[in-house]
Amino acid sequence: MARMATETRAILYGFWLSSCSWRVRAALHLKDISYVERSVDIVNKRSQLTDEYRVINPSQKVPALIIDGATIIESMAILQYLEDTRPKPSLMPRTPILRARMREICETVVSGIQPLQNVGLLSHFDSTDQYKNFTKYWTERGLYSLEDLLQKSSGQFCIENQLSMADLCLVPQLYNAVTRHKLSLDKFPTISKVYETLLEEKTFSETHPENIKQKDM
Amino acid sequence: MGDIIEEKPVLYSYWRSSCSWRVRIALNLKEIPYDIKAVSLIKGGGEQHCNEYREVNPMEQVPSLVIDGHTFVESLSIMHYLEETRPQRALMPQDCYKRAKVREICEVISSGIQPLQNLIVLIYVGEDKKKEWAQHWIMRGFRAVEKLLSSCAGKYCVGDEITLADCCLVPQVFNARRFHVDLRPFPIILRIDRELENHPAFRAAHPSAQPDCPPEVAK
Numbered sequence: 001m002a003r004m005a006t007e008t009r010a011i012l013y014g015f016w017l018s019s020c021s022w023r024v025r026a027a028l029h030l031k032d033i034s035y036v037e038r039s040v041d042i043v044n045k046r047s048q049l050t051d052e053y054r055v056i057n058p059s060q061k062v063p064a065l066i067i068d069g070a071t072i073i074e075s076m077a078i079l080q081y082l083e084d085t086r087p088k089p090s091l092m093p094r095t096p097i098l099r100a101r102m103r104e105i106c107e108t109v110v111s112g113i114q115p116l117q118n119v120g121l122l123s124h125f126d127s128t129d130q131y132k133n134f135t136k137y138w139t140e141r142g143l144y145s146l147e148d149l150l151q152k153s154s155g156q157f158c159i160e161n162q163l164s165m166a167d168l169c170l171v172p173q174l175y176n177a178v179t180r181h182k183l184s185l186d187k188f189p190t191i192s193k194v195y196e197t198l199l200e201e202k203t204f205s206e207t208h209p210e211n212i213k214q215k216d217m
Numbered sequence: 218m219g220d221i222i223e224e225k226p227v228l229y230s231y232w233r234s235s236c237s238w239r240v241r242i243a244l245n246l247k248e249i250p251y252d253i254k255a256v257s258l259i260k261g262g263g264e265q266h267c268n269e270y271r272e273v274n275p276m277e278q279v280p281s282l283v284i285d286g287h288t289f290v291e292s293l294s295i296m297h298y299l300e301e302t303r304p305q306r307a308l309m310p311q312d313c314y315k316r317a318k319v320r321e322i323c324e325v326i327s328s329g330i331q332p333l334q335n336l337i338v339l340i341y342v343g344e345d346k347k348k349e350w351a352q353h354w355i356m357r358g359f360r361a362v363e364k365l366l367s368s369c370a371g372k373y374c375v376g377d378e379i380t381l382a383d384c385c386l387v388p389q390v391f392n393a394r395r396f397h398v399d400l401r402p403f404p405i406i407l408r409i410d411r412e413l414e415n416h417p418a419f420r421a422a423h424p425s426a427q428p429d430c431p432p433e434v435a436k
Contacts (some may be wrong), residue, residue, distance in 0.1 A: 058364035059325055070314055074328075077320035084313040096301040097287060103294035108276075111293075111328035116338065124350070134341070145276040 010035035010067040013056060015042045016212035019114060019172030020075040021063040025207040026168045027079050031086050033067075037212070043119055061120075076110055079165050091165050098160070101153040105166035108149060109173045113142030117176065136181045143177060143188050146170070150190040156197055163201070171198050175209065226251040226284035229273060231258045232427035235331060235388035236292040237280040241422035242384040243296045247306045251282075255429030258336055293327055296381050308381050315376065318369040322362060322382035326389050330358035334392060351396045359393065359403050362386070366405040373409055379416075387413055391424070 012028065012035050014021030028035050040047045040062050047053060048060045057064040057073045064073045068085070072078045083091050093099050116138035125131040153159050158166035174195045177183045185192040198204055205211075228244065228251050230237035244251050256279050257264045264270060265277045274281040274290050282289045285302070289295045300308055310316055332338065333354035339347040369375045374382035390410045393400060400407055413419045420426065425435045 059329060059358075059361040061329075068314075070317075072317050072321065074321045074324035076324050076328075077317050080320055081313060081317040084316060096298055097285075099301065100287075100289055100294050100298040103297055104289070104291045107291040107293050107327070110324070111291075111332050115328050115332045124353070137341070138338075148275045 012037045013064040016209045022172035023075045023168045024063045102166045106169045109169040147188045229281040232424045232430040238388040239292045239384045245418035319380045319382045326385040363403045
């Protein structure tokens with residue numbers, strides 16, 4: 001009798017260019033959680049807007065993670081769910097104050113920068129140039145905030161010398177800043193230094209968009 | 218043994234800032250007494266840009282909370298810090314899946330809606346376009362929230378206990394009304410908002426009850 005193959009691995013709905021997807025991909029990698037990625041083309045095909053995908057994520061965005069028989073959306077909710085259910089290796093510092101510093105950095109990225117440079121904003125502008133000016137402006141503004149925060153909290157990584165959710169949020173956003181928005185990090189020495197260190201980490205090199213793009217092709 | 222005098226927490230807040238409001242609700246729900254230092258986002262181009270406030274928060278935003286000898290920024294981070302250090306009157310469920318549901322709603326609001334209808338962004342978008350722009354992003358976000366609530370809401374956003382999701386929802390509903398968003402497509406959101414309207418912690422945190430609320434608005 002033929003058996004239906006059921007996917008027991010986690011399923012990540014993401015896109016190679018999506019910074020939010022990269023955060024989750026890096027967390028899954030770090031925590032050594034077995035998963036398969038299904039590509040949702042948010043740029044050209046706009047597959048996030050289909051009825052089919054809306055059932056998975058009513059927000060019509062990536063990422064969405066199917067894990068433990070449930071669907072979770074919003075990268076910060078996913079990251080913290082992974083931390084709650086698979087606490088080792090930990091992505092959070094030990095003390096409440098350091099965790100607050102971590103979340104300040106995360107929220108500065110996820111609500112202070114990312115939504116204001118999202119590719120989904122393009123159709124709301126009269127021209128591509130207007131869209132580019134908007135997204136570049138808000139990204140740079142956010143980088144000033146991050147530089148302030150990192151000056152107080154960083155060591156090797158965002159929070160002292162332990163890799164945390166703050167780093168998972170920082171790297172994808174800086175990749176966007178440098179590649180899409182053509183911003184120089186010269187004005188942000190602390191950010192630059194931490195970013196260079198993080199890019200050497202296996203977690204980021206193995207989950208890097210350039211690697212995922214290859215797999216999509 | 219010496220006496221430890223605990224300084225009362227200080228919240229830098231603007232009466233109508235939804236992010237400040239979230240934190241006011243959480244502090245009230247946890248029965249943490251605090252002082253408010255009002256920061257006008259309007260007066261003189263915005264008091265958040267003045268040197269005195271920049272020393273509190275170089276990012277020139279509200280809210281900031283000074284507590285336990287430290288200054289904290291970012292409303293969701295502040296609320297999680299309060300939850301971790303003052304676990305009485307818990308604002309997060311124990312169950313991991315329900316915690317994820319709370320955070321989904323918080324994030325859809327705090328990253329999917331609020332930043333796009335924030336005062337400074339609307340100034341950038343311009344007077345002509347700002348109402349339509351704000352309405353679009355609020356409606357889009359509320360469609361997602363309503364869908365999420367359809368499977369996790371009980372009396373409140375997630376089950377029958379008040380959580381951080383409710384702290385984020387109520388201020389966003391107020392903003393939706395300010396921008397004349399038609400809320401009829403969102404019956405669950407409306408029901409929860411109505412339920413919480415008369416809760417003492419929410420009433421005390423309401424913009425109209427704030428020390429910097431203009432007298433013509435306060436009732």
